[in-house]
Amino acid sequence: MLQALRFDGDALRAIDQTALPFEERQLVLHSADEVADAIRRLAIRGAPLIGVAAAYGVALDAPDGIEAACETLRSTRPTAVNLARAVDRVRAAADPVAEARAIEAEEIANSDAIAAHGADLLRDARRILTHCNTGALAAPGRGTALAVIAELFSRGGLQGVIATESRPLLQGARLTVWELRRLGIPHELVVDSAAAGLIASGTVDAVVVGCDRVAANGDVANKVGTYGLALAAQAAEMPFVVAGPTSTIDPDCPSGASIVIEERSADEVRRDFALPDTPCRNPAFDVTPAALVTALVTEQGVRRPGREPVRA
Amino acid sequence: MLQALRFDGDALRAIDQTALPFEERQLVLHSADEVADAIRRLAIRGAPLIGVAAAYGVALDAPDGIEAACETLRSTRPTAVNLARAVDRVRAAADPVAEARAIEAEEIANSDAIAAHGADLLRDARRILTHCNTGALAAPGRGTALAVIAELFSRGGLQGVIATESRPLLQGARLTVWELRRLGIPHELVVDSAAAGLIASGTVDAVVVGCDRVAANGDVANKVGTYGLALAAQAAEMPFVVAGPTSTIDPDCPSGASIVIEERSADEVRRDFALPDTPCRNPAFDVTPAALVTALVTEQGVRRPGREPVRA
Numbered sequence: 001m002l003q004a005l006r007f008d009g010d011a012l013r014a015i016d017q018t019a020l021p022f023e024e025r026q027l028v029l030h031s032a033d034e035v036a037d038a039i040r041r042l043a044i045r046g047a048p049l050i051g052v053a054a055a056y057g058v059a060l061d062a063p064d065g066i067e068a069a070c071e072t073l074r075s076t077r078p079t080a081v082n083l084a085r086a087v088d089r090v091r092a093a094a095d096p097v098a099e100a101r102a103i104e105a106e107e108i109a110n111s112d113a114i115a116a117h118g119a120d121l122l123r124d125a126r127r128i129l130t131h132c133n134t135g136a137l138a139a140p141g142r143g144t145a146l147a148v149i150a151e152l153f154s155r156g157g158l159q160g161v162i163a164t165e166s167r168p169l170l171q172g173a174r175l176t177v178w179e180l181r182r183l184g185i186p187h188e189l190v191v192d193s194a195a196a197g198l199i200a201s202g203t204v205d206a207v208v209v210g211c212d213r214v215a216a217n218g219d220v221a222n223k224v225g226t227y228g229l230a231l232a233a234q235a236a237e238m239p240f241v242v243a244g245p246t247s248t249i250d251p252d253c254p255s256g257a258s259i260v261i262e263e264r265s266a267d268e269v270r271r272d273f274a275l276p277d278t279p280c281r282n283p284a285f286d287v288t289p290a291a292l293v294t295a296l297v298t299e300q301g302v303r304r305p306g307r308e309p310v311r312a
Numbered sequence: 313m314l315q316a317l318r319f320d321g322d323a324l325r326a327i328d329q330t331a332l333p334f335e336e337r338q339l340v341l342h343s344a345d346e347v348a349d350a351i352r353r354l355a356i357r358g359a360p361l362i363g364v365a366a367a368y369g370v371a372l373d374a375p376d377g378i379e380a381a382c383e384t385l386r387s388t389r390p391t392a393v394n395l396a397r398a399v400d401r402v403r404a405a406a407d408p409v410a411e412a413r414a415i416e417a418e419e420i421a422n423s424d425a426i427a428a429h430g431a432d433l434l435r436d437a438r439r440i441l442t443h444c445n446t447g448a449l450a451a452p453g454r455g456t457a458l459a460v461i462a463e464l465f466s467r468g469g470l471q472g473v474i475a476t477e478s479r480p481l482l483q484g485a486r487l488t489v490w491e492l493r494r495l496g497i498p499h500e501l502v503v504d505s506a507a508a509g510l511i512a513s514g515t516v517d518a519v520v521v522g523c524d525r526v527a528a529n530g531d532v533a534n535k536v537g538t539y540g541l542a543l544a545a546q547a548a549e550m551p552f553v554v555a556g557p558t559s560t561i562d563p564d565c566p567s568g569a570s571i572v573i574e575e576r577s578a579d580e581v582r583r584d585f586a587l588p589d590t591p592c593r594n595p596a597f598d599v600t601p602a603a604l605v606t607a608l609v610t611e612q613g614v615r616r617p618g619r620e621p622v623r624a
Contacts, residue, residue, distance in 0.1 A: 021587050162593070165581065167479060167503040173586040181587070189581055189592045191479040192505040193537025197598030200539060225505025227512060231543040269477065269501055274485040275333050275493070280501045281474070286509030 032069030046138025055100035111141030113299035118148030134210035218290030218305025219256030256287035344381030358450025367412035423453030425611035430460030446522035508544035530602030530617025531568030568599035
């Protein structure tokens, strides 16, 4: 089984996701600073995974450097609320390493529960479209949305997956395709802007994505492009399902309007295509209103954000 | 003034659009086969421009090779109806070169009229989002959607443009940014999937795109990704304007369902990001239903496809 993170007591070993799919390289991180750097440059990514990585990062610098470690790790990425929560839990714990291990174990169990609930919900889906990467590289265990897909495939019935490439950093093209291949699940890769037309033409039966933060009213911040997929699914009267652990729900955030959207470097957009000084906008996430979300699948089961608040 | 094509009597000289923005290279094409090859590999692209290029391609092989030239050029790209129409006009003409020159002159005049009608319609827009490339590299003269944008800027009032990169071949990142820079129009480049969120957040006042073929009922085939932008504009109650000459309207095509969507090579999707044998879908276009099109701007004026047929 693929394991994106492995804590060995002295160091956090992590698959370097910037090197995939062409090279399987391992990072060995000895301090909170090294973990923070890996999170910042997306060598470690995915909301549940960066939460666990940050927990181990705090544990690595405890007890003496714990306050500075918490501050550094909290600032790495502003959108995922579970990262801040994991940092706080480890800081408050009597045994930081044990607490980080507990968070990891919880997320692994969450992943299995999400996979089962999601597969129950989508039992009739034959083809699914997904966005970005939400598998074992994004969350401890099997992942979130991709865990649902893997569970559906293992139960039989799922015929194939359409994966969006997920510009700018191509987590779909690089990571999701790599995971689907390991899992033996038939798949086709598309550019992001092909998704809406394929949804409209009935090429898939459902859209399933992960989430970086869910507001109390059910609005979902997720990888940029998610909102457009939700609009296309609504227009096609197709299920639009969001999968993630309750650790990504932020009860203190009333709606998507309060979610800070991380703006990343213009270089990610320009790459070697555009003239070097071209001005860019590069929001890493967008907000999908709760009304467009058919179902939110967490480890606790299935909720309907458009009809009820996600957390009372 | 930028001129993407120039016919000198013996050859068609064309800017090689595959080399932009880093190199301004000229192709010198002496036969229909050479023109067809340039169209196929998108060295010459944009519906109105490939129509004119094909017209000159037929003229280059006339009179002896005219039938074979017509067949070759017609088959280069299936979605743009004006290409087939231009080929037919030159074949039927007594003087093929004069006919090709006439088609070019008409499209240049169309471009000026589209620019004026579109700028009248959008006179209050301060910021516009556009997709793919629709400027002087896409149509003889000033272009279509980008001609509207350039005219708005020259009249004063337009503050800036958001250009989508337009994967897979990045006509936005490579060509639109290059044109906007030449025109001195402030701009920002975004990945395609960032557009919907920026539209929702009120970053722009209107979305303006070109068209590759318009069906009799007003459905629009255009660069893949256009449909998603139309959905986002509708959700934001923002004008979604399609600009193109009437030569792109196909009265024999009842609706978008009848439009053949060109499927291009998987290599365009995979580039050097994805594992080499990754299966892909690569539709070059999608169909936007007429109901989502606020206005269709042609050289004849402004029509409302959602409310009336585009051609009686």
